[in-house]
Amino acid sequence: MISADRADRLRVAGLRWHPRSGDRFVIRRAGLDDEVYTISDMMIEPHQFSTGTVLGFNGTTEWALDSVAQEDALWLPGEDQLRELLGGTFRRLARSSEGYEVVIELAGRAQQVFTASAAADAYADALLALVGAAVDRQD
Template sequence: MISQALARQLKEAGLVWRTSVHDFFAIPDRDLDGRIFVLSDMMVTMELLRGWPAMVFHGTSEWALDYLLTHEAVWLPTESQLREKLEEELTARNGRFQQLQRQGKAYSCEISLNGAAEQFTAVDPSEAYALALLKLLQTPMP
């Protein structure tokens, strides 16, 4: 999963989030730093019942935060979601995804744009994809 700082940069650069079940997100500026949330259609918790671990299904969950507008949250896209968004952005710009390659303890994402190859390296494949996507989002369309 990408860092919340990088996720904020993607949001500020214009990454559009079309919410879906199982998406991860963070809630900034609400004393919830470091907490990661997931969109779900049902609340399930782990509890001990008669001494045995059990998955307990709850119909509703109540807490101090009644609702949150999507623009107030920061989407934490998964590796596959980042790759999909990167490919969409490259297609719109007549670019191509070349490869994701492991280099020692890091990953390198290589893209081709206007005939020039660019590499983005990070310790996690998600971060490498996110860095490439961020570069594209910050570059004006030709």
Template sequence: MIPVALALELKQAGLLWRTTMHDFFAIPDRGLDDRVYVLADMMAYTDLVQGWPVVAFHGTAEWALDYIFTTEVIWLPTEEQLREALAGALERAGDEAALELRRVAGGYRCAIGIGGERLAFDEATASEAYGRALLHLLTQPGHDVT
């Protein structure tokens, strides 16, 4: 799982969360920063409140939070979700875009090739390497990752 800080950077850069069952998320700035939540049938689910998407909770025993807007939480995408978002963005960029992940000393290297340029992102985990590459694309003008 990627760190909350990287997930927040991705969110701020424009990565959209299309909620699906079993997605992971964090709730920042409410004394819950070190906890990870999962969308599931029983505890948390997505709903609309006054036309806005929210994460709603089924009577949790720990604290009383009926719902929270998805804009207030931070999605923690899985390795697979990050890889799919990155591959989709590279595919839309065309121009012989390439994606490669390799194990290297100290972690993983995600290499992307786009527009004749090859970039490498070395991180401790494969998820973080994909996340850094995706963040790079999100912050480049003209690249669509949605």
């Protein structure tokens, strides 16, 4: 699973979350940020309101929580979601002596390698570089 630090850096870089079943997240509040929650159509559902998205907790599983604003939740995208966001730049994932390597290729540039102990973190680092490259091109 992606680290909360990398997830926070992705959010700051502009990654937007559209909650769907199976997504994992943490709640950025004291005492709650060590728990990872999973959206499930049966337990935690996103509800769209004119004021924003609210993640509603159904049933008795999380009896102390009724709902939480999406802004208070930090999305922890999975490997498949990160790979999808990399799109056509993604070349491969491989094991390395340090853990995992993700290789991407930006148009007109050499391949870039991102290494981390967890595959999801290597994907996240590659996505951060991709977002940074897109911002650089806009400047």
